[in-house]
Ligand code: ADP
């Protein structure tokens with residue numbers, strides 16, 4: 001049991017920017033360092049669950065049940081092949097969440113209620129893998145989290161989407177979660193051979209400064225192959241550049257946490 005935990009939502013309304021890949025590999029790296037980590041899969045697609053080797057038939061309880069209040073976090077969390085890493089998987093049921101609770105006064109706070117519990121203190125880090133949209137699931141994630149970690153793909157339209165996202169974070173702060181922090185921005189799928197990618201990195205750093213992690217996640221075939229084996233890249237090929245980058249990212253995340261706690 002930990003005295004406190006850190007709940008980080010991994011969000012970007014764009015699809016395919018590396019949210020799920022970051023959730024899986026950052027979580028694995030944190031677990032490897034000795035943290036006890038939980039991923040909550042909030043995407044009906046369930047890519048984080050699949051990528052961690054959780055078969056659909058084994059998803060007896062899911063993040064949907066947790067949001068409906070019919071299961072606790074402890075009951076719904078299942079162990080993965082990675083020691084110290086657990087996941088609350090998702091099922092297609094999530095597609096019906098809006099229908100089920102969309103009119104309830106507490107609709108934005110279902111996840112927070114499940115995570116502000118003594119049993120959530122079994123985990124030192126809880127990572128929320130969001131769907132690629134601003135919907136009730138993302139809002140629940142932002143209401144429940146201490147901070148937002150934003151994966152940003154190094155491409156031309158990245159900054160445009162980012163200002164939208166930062167605006168949403170501001171709105172969330174003014175309404176349902178005043179304490180919500182930006183954990184950091186992580187640049188993903190960086191291709192050094194692409195001049196535009198380097199330009200995007202420079203622009204993002206100029207615009208956001210210290211919020212941007214030093215670690216650049218490179219575009220790496222091994223990283224994209226790993227999910228089809230139901231494994232994090234870090235287990236599939238520890239030595240590849242992508243795995244090494246995610247380990248480095250985890251140590252940056254931990255350093256930021258230490259600094260934050262000391263402040
Ligand atoms: P999101 O969750 O934001 O939709 P994903 O993490 O699922 O994005 O990534 C989208 C696709 O890009 C996936 O096929 C994934 O395997 C691939 N991908 C993600 N990160 C990398 C990387 N660093 N190198 C190569 N492929 C990557």
Ligand code: MG
Pocket residue numbers: 019020021043047130131
């Ligand atoms: Mg995803």
